[in-house]
Amino acid sequence: MIEIERVSHRFIDRTVLRDVTVTLAEHRIGVIGANGSGKSTFARLINGLVRPSEGRVSVDGLDTRRDAGKIRRKVGFVFTDPDNQIVMPTVAEDVAFSLRRAKLPREEVRRRVTAALERFGLSDHADHPAHLLSGGQKQMLALAAVLATEPTTVVCDEPTTLLDLRNTRMVGTLLHQLPQRVVLVTHQLDLLDGYDRVLVFDDGRLVVDDRPGPAVAAYRRLMT
Amino acid sequence: MTGPLGLYVPGRSPLHRCPPGPKLLGLAVALVLALRYPLLAAGPVVALYALARIPVRLALAQVRPLWGVLLVTGVFQTITIGWERAAEITSSLMLSVALASLVTLTTRVSAMLDTIAGVARPLRRIGIEPDRVALLLALTIRCVPLLTDILGSVREAQLARGAGRNPLALVVPVIIRTLRTADALGEALTARGVDDE
Ligand SMILES: Nc1ncnc2c1ncn2[C@@H]1O[C@H](COP(=O)(O)OP(=O)(O)OP(=O)(O)O)[C@@H](O)[C@H]1O
Ligand SMILES: [Mg+2]
Numbered sequence: 001m002i003e004i005e006r007v008s009h010r011f012i013d014r015t016v017l018r019d020v021t022v023t024l025a026e027h028r029i030g031v032i033g034a035n036g037s038g039k040s041t042f043a044r045l046i047n048g049l050v051r052p053s054e055g056r057v058s059v060d061g062l063d064t065r066r067d068a069g070k071i072r073r074k075v076g077f078v079f080t081d082p083d084n085q086i087v088m089p090t091v092a093e094d095v096a097f098s099l100r101r102a103k104l105p106r107e108e109v110r111r112r113v114t115a116a117l118e119r120f121g122l123s124d125h126a127d128h129p130a131h132l133l134s135g136g137q138k139q140m141l142a143l144a145a146v147l148a149t150e151p152t153t154v155v156c157d158e159p160t161t162l163l164d165l166r167n168t169r170m171v172g173t174l175l176h177q178l179p180q181r182v183v184l185v186t187h188q189l190d191l192l193d194g195y196d197r198v199l200v201f202d203d204g205r206l207v208v209d210d211r212p213g214p215a216v217a218a219y220r221r222l223m224t
Numbered sequence: 225m226t227g228p229l230g231l232y233v234p235g236r237s238p239l240h241r242c243p244p245g246p247k248l249l250g251l252a253v254a255l256v257l258a259l260r261y262p263l264l265a266a267g268p269v270v271a272l273y274a275l276a277r278i279p280v281r282l283a284l285a286q287v288r289p290l291w292g293v294l295l296v297t298g299v300f301q302t303i304t305i306g307w308e309r310a311a312e313i314t315s316s317l318m319l320s321v322a323l324a325s326l327v328t329l330t331t332r333v334s335a336m337l338d339t340i341a342g343v344a345r346p347l348r349r350i351g352i353e354p355d356r357v358a359l360l361l362a363l364t365i366r367c368v369p370l371l372t373d374i375l376g377s378v379r380e381a382q383l384a385r386g387a388g389r390n391p392l393a394l395v396v397p398v399i400i401r402t403l404r405t406a407d408a409l410g411e412a413l414t415a416r417g418v419d420d421e
Binding site: 076083085089101102149 | 370419
């Protein structure tokens with residue numbers, strides 16, 4: 001369960017989130033809103049990358065201020081630009097990276113890396129340089145690396161923005177099939193079909209919190 | 225696919241299976257021998273490449289960047305110190321690069337990093353985390369293509385706007401993009417658990 005209580009956030013003198021309170025117990029949660037409305041900041045609250053100026057954020061009972069390390073092991077984060085989250089020179093090593101950080105035994109690391117590459121169709125590229133993959137493959141790699149750590153929650157900040165239609169569908173379907181809880185920030189509204197709950201942000205405020213149909217309709221009205 | 229220069233080529237040869245530590249020691253010994261007996265060492269180096277089953281094209285690609293330089297210095301040395309010494313120096317340089325490349329061609333970066341982290345272990349006593357040293361090296365390797373991409377795209381954007389080839393005009397946007405990328409990379413490292421311990 002993700003609990004956000006009376007959270008406001010400022011970057012220096014700019015207020016980006018205003019008194020947001022929401023409890024998320026669902027499995028599939030979408031986040032939409034205009035550019036600059038605070039979606040990315042909201043997403044970063046959930047794994048403690050952003051600590052709120054005011055209020056409290058907790059995930060499964062852990063406070064992001066006190067237990068940031070523990071929370072990051074439970075909450076995986078997928079960024080928009082996969083180039084920025086690939087840290088190792090080759091594909092298999094990048095998947096292994098987070099696992100080694102978690103101090104898993106060598107055998108377990110190898111087993112999970114093989115499984116993750118298999119699952120994301122990257123087995124043939126295991127020893128290839130990661131920066132030579134296509135954009136879609138890079139985002140698959142980013143997802144593979146996050147999921148290999150077996151998080152309970154996956155937060156994605158516009159993971160399909162740089163992808164073509166086919167790769168967008170592929171990532172969308174994949175997220176939909178995950179057993180994990182997913183929080184998806186996106187401008188591609190059709191990805192949210194079948195989601196349990198969609199939050200709409202406007203100028204730092206959570207203005208709509210509804211099922212995808214009504215939430216998207218409200219967002220469209222906001223944008224006219 | 226032939227990978228870029230000096231990047232790991234998967235295989236099961238004895239060289240691939242040899243742990244990085246002994247391999248690096250072997251490299252040191254081989255370098256000394258190659259410098260001392262440059263003409264005799266050529267055969268064994270070729271044999272090592274064959275043993276590691278590195279494709280000929282890839283093997284040649286390792287020393288290709290050197291040819292221009294070696295040609296110039298070779299001609300110069302032939303004139304000044306005679307062709308025998310010139311041949312020795314040229315071949316010892318080429319063999320040294322070939323030997324070093326052979327190590328990177330047969331060693332996974334992660335295995336190399338583990339070894340380096342191991343060697344750096346005594347640094348812990350003065351407060352330096354060995355894993356950090358290895359991570360630093362990994363990031364350095366990773367940043368080469370990242371920076372090349374930034375440079376390429378900034379240059380492209382400027383050419384598209386008709387800004388010509390003024391190198392100074394590149395500096396500011398390249399620095400800004402680099403800082404932004406560094407920020408994002410730092411954030412990703414945190415998200416992936418680097419600052420947790
Ligand atoms: N690190 C930061 N320092 C200062 N201001 C920031 C920082 N990060 C975000 N902001 C500002 O906070 C506001 C909200 O940003 P945020 O990235 O959360 O919006 P967003 O809804 O994700 O927008 P987009 O759809 O463009 O991704 C923006 O005005 C942005 O300029
Ligand atoms: Mg955003």
